Amino acid sequence: MTIGNNHYFIADIHLGTPTRESSLEREKKILRWLQSIESNAKAVYLLGDIFDYWFEYRYVVPKGYVRLLGYLAQMADKGIEIHFFNGNHDLWTKDYFEKELGFITHTTPIIKQIDNKIFYLAHGDGLDRADKKYIFVKHVFTSPFNRFLYSLLHPYLATMIGKNLSKTSRKQHCKSDYMDRKEKEPIYMFCQNYSKTHNIDFFIMGHRHIATDMFVGSHSRYINVGQWITENHYAEWNGTELQLKTFEE
Numbered sequence: 170m171t172i173g174n175n176h177y178f179i180a181d182i183h184l185g186t187p188t189r190e191s192s193l194e195r196e197k198k199i200l201r202w203l204q205s206i207e208s209n210a211k212a213v214y215l216l217g218d219i220f221d222y223w224f225e226y227r228y229v230v231p232k233g234y235v236r237l238l239g240y241l242a243q244m245a246d247k248g249i250e251i252h253f254f255n256g257n258h259d260l261w262t263k264d265y266f267e268k269e270l271g272f273i274t275h276t277t278p279i280i281k282q283i284d285n286k287i288f289y290l291a292h293g294d295g296l297d298r299a300d301k302k303y304i305f306v307k308h309v310f311t312s313p314f315n316r317f318l319y320s321l322l323h324p325y326l327a328t329m330i331g332k333n334l335s336k337t338s339r340k341q342h343c344k345s346d347y348m349d350r351k352e353k354e355p356i357y358m359f360c361q362n363y364s365k366t367h368n369i370d371f372f373i374m375g376h377r378h379i380a381t382d383m384f385v386g387s388h389s390r391y392i393n394v395g396q397w398i399t400e401n402h403y404a405e406w407n408g409t410e411l412q413l414k415t416f417e418e
């Protein structure tokens with residue numbers, strides 16, 4: 170079978186929240202989106218917070234999301250690259266996505282040439298190096314020893330704690346003013362600074378939950394793919410043009 174040429178970018182689906190029913194509905198919508206782009210797709214980039222909570226044990230993964238995971242695995246089997254970036258809500262992955270589903274996983278931002286353009290791809294959290302509190306919290310959460318301790322909790326208790334932490338973090342995130350500080354928001358400032366010393370054509374990220382397409386630096390663009398909780402945006406690179414789009418059924 171032939172593979173398409175387009176690259177697709179999506180983030181912040183936050184599956185699992187706010188209710189099982191609404192999450193399932195959203196998951197099915199994502200499947201319809203994937204079906205609509207599949208024949209044109211060379212690669213799909215999942216730019217973080219696909220799951221509102223994910224903690225992977227050595228032999229066990231969280232229940233649910235089998236439609237989406239199965240469909241993505243099938244796409245990977247056909248030769249479409251599925252790139253999975255950890256967000257701040259689903260950072261506790263191990264090797265399940267790679268080994269079982271055939272994804273290409275990324276724990277940190279990547280810089281990648283696609284066709285003749287340079288892309289900076291990341292979830293978008295932690296880019297503000299002055300935010301010491303966040304950097305500390307992330308360090309605590311990702312420390313292998315803490316992760317090991319957490320994995321010793323019974324999954325019933327661990328999942329309850331984890332889901333609550335996720336909920337609190339999302340609430341704080343929505344309250345924080347960087348959601349609408351526009352040009353002062355950390356990701357925009359990061360892109361602005363980074364583009365001074367690096368040759369990047371497109372910065373594509375999530376995390377902010379607000380779909381954005383703006384110029385940064387002298388010739389770069391910052392695209393934020395928004396979220397799928399109440400909206401449904403994605404970005405498409407077709408070899409010559411990068412567009413922020415809305416999934417219309």
Ligand SMILES: [Mn+2]
Pocket residue numbers: 217218256257258292294375376377
């Ligand atoms: Mn996030």
